[in-house]
Amino acid sequence: MATDDRGFAYYCYLGGSWIAIVLLVQLFIKTCTSFCTKIRHPPSPPALPIIGHLHLLSSRLPSSLKTLASQYGSLMLIRFGLTPIFVVSDAKTAKEILKIHDVDFASKYTLAFGLSRFDIYDGYTFFNAEYGTYWRFMKKLCMTKLFAGTQLDRFIHIREQETLKLLKSLVEKSREGKPCDLGEELSVFSSNIICRMAIGKRCMENPNLPREIRKVVGDIMKNAAKFSFNEVFGPLSRFDFLGKGKELVSATWKYDQLMEQLMKKYEEKVEMINGTGDEGEKDVMDILMETYKDTNSELKLTRRHIKKFFLEIFFAGVETTATAMQSAITELIQNPTVYTKLREEIHLNVGSDNRLVKESDVPNLPFLQAVVKETLRLSPIGTLRARQCNVDTKINGYDIKAGSRILINAYAIMRDSNSWDKPDEFMPERFLSAKSTDGVDNHPTLDFKGDQDFHYLPFGSGRRACVGASHGLVVTLSTIGMLVQCFDWELKDADKIDTKMTGYSGSRALPLACYPTTRFDPTRA
Numbered sequence: 001m002a003t004d005d006r007g008f009a010y011y012c013y014l015g016g017s018w019i020a021i022v023l024l025v026q027l028f029i030k031t032c033t034s035f036c037t038k039i040r041h042p043p044s045p046p047a048l049p050i051i052g053h054l055h056l057l058s059s060r061l062p063s064s065l066k067t068l069a070s071q072y073g074s075l076m077l078i079r080f081g082l083t084p085i086f087v088v089s090d091a092k093t094a095k096e097i098l099k100i101h102d103v104d105f106a107s108k109y110t111l112a113f114g115l116s117r118f119d120i121y122d123g124y125t126f127f128n129a130e131y132g133t134y135w136r137f138m139k140k141l142c143m144t145k146l147f148a149g150t151q152l153d154r155f156i157h158i159r160e161q162e163t164l165k166l167l168k169s170l171v172e173k174s175r176e177g178k179p180c181d182l183g184e185e186l187s188v189f190s191s192n193i194i195c196r197m198a199i200g201k202r203c204m205e206n207p208n209l210p211r212e213i214r215k216v217v218g219d220i221m222k223n224a225a226k227f228s229f230n231e232v233f234g235p236l237s238r239f240d241f242l243g244k245g246k247e248l249v250s251a252t253w254k255y256d257q258l259m260e261q262l263m264k265k266y267e268e269k270v271e272m273i274n275g276t277g278d279e280g281e282k283d284v285m286d287i288l289m290e291t292y293k294d295t296n297s298e299l300k301l302t303r304r305h306i307k308k309f310f311l312e313i314f315f316a317g318v319e320t321t322a323t324a325m326q327s328a329i330t331e332l333i334q335n336p337t338v339y340t341k342l343r344e345e346i347h348l349n350v351g352s353d354n355r356l357v358k359e360s361d362v363p364n365l366p367f368l369q370a371v372v373k374e375t376l377r378l379s380p381i382g383t384l385r386a387r388q389c390n391v392d393t394k395i396n397g398y399d400i401k402a403g404s405r406i407l408i409n410a411y412a413i414m415r416d417s418n419s420w421d422k423p424d425e426f427m428p429e430r431f432l433s434a435k436s437t438d439g440v441d442n443h444p445t446l447d448f449k450g451d452q453d454f455h456y457l458p459f460g461s462g463r464r465a466c467v468g469a470s471h472g473l474v475v476t477l478s479t480i481g482m483l484v485q486c487f488d489w490e491l492k493d494a495d496k497i498d499t500k501m502t503g504y505s506g507s508r509a510l511p512l513a514c515y516p517t518t519r520f521d522p523t524r525a
């Protein structure tokens, strides 16, 4: 027995010493390697084991990263649990990444790594694709065919019809004296437009289709959002502790079935068109199915590519535009003098009750444009923009190794007090006059594409800039014009207004419940 006890202690001692030696050797190798290769890392706050810097971050991630940047600089290294990420917080460094080294940083990654195990389309993404053949092929298709200016013009009747539907629903609420969830109304409106642009032919046959798609895509988004910061758990993020992975897979298979049925119908039609030469009006699915069937196409699209692409367009196109409109109305309700000034501009240029604001009025409404610009500055969509470095690079004198992950904090850049006068205040006038009341430089010449100095990035910049910017803008600008022309708005619970953006996308967590009062009823005009 005594011999056994001695044996156990001996083995414990041996094991402990072995672990200590391995750790010491690892530390030694790491120190020597970084000493010999002289890697220069950017500043980083003191980190804790395993959680890294998570204890320094709040659910308002862009704002807490902005606060850290004021202490650690415009390029800092932050550990999200076990994952190191370089965070960019000023215009000069953003210009390095998005312009000077654009190709080197043209790949993206997704923050939720655990998600890939539950993504039935893993590896087929366009939105988060690495910079390669597939992404280049699809980007070209988006810019030249799917979302080109000609398509935008062709879909004007869809936007007009859906706008009237939205306004009718709000006039109805006003008549009944009922509050409405304006965020939800705008989300349905935006989703109907995208569905009809994407798969308009099928929507005509089955008017419930946009609702079915919205439901199934909503379920996928809800479950996917649960994985947002899964990487905190490192390798454990693969495990589905809460069963959300299973729900995500099942919601995605439902979407897959729906899309498969749709694609079969489109395939029949492509064959018919080939036979008759009748081109008809092409929606986005028509163009993609033609590319899928084209044996001479420079890249062979698969059904999975197409299904994933549509899913990403529903993600990227619907809530972005709806959130931009909700943010603009939220700001206008909170700033009554701006609201009155905008209505005066509309009355002067369009009239108060003879006709509704049209898309073609927008160029003559500079204050409306300034309101939307200022909204997208204060409440940017996609507040944190992901990039992955393709080659070893130096930025601001620091080393960024190939494969490193970057987040560009658009929220911090567009509220930087070095570039913006009173950066946290809603002041659309800054986009109209050259000097502020304090004599500080304003930005009267900035358009929605931003500027050469990268202070203003509402739709991103460089190779990975938004492909739906023209659509998003035309819808946001004209709809805000109409909502201001037709209604007065009163908040249902003024204290419950959600002025803070949460999460990765910058969306708002609370509904925008308000009472519309009709000033001009467009359905009677």
Ligand code: HEM
Pocket: 126, 127, 128, 139, 147, 312, 313, 316, 317, 318, 320, 321, 324, 376, 381, 382, 385, 386, 457, 458, 459, 460, 461, 463, 464, 465, 466, 467, 468, 469, 471, 472, 473, 476
């Ligand atoms: C007001 C509305 C919108 C805003 C503010 C917006 C903003 C953005 C931003 C900031 C990015 C990321 C740029 C970057 O990473 O640097 C982006 C990317 C993207 N957007 Fe939009 N967007 C809007 C509407 C739309 C619409 C309507 C669509 C589709 C019809 C769309 C499709 C996309 C796609 C596919 C990408 C990824 C492009 C790529 O990685 O190459 N967006 N958008």
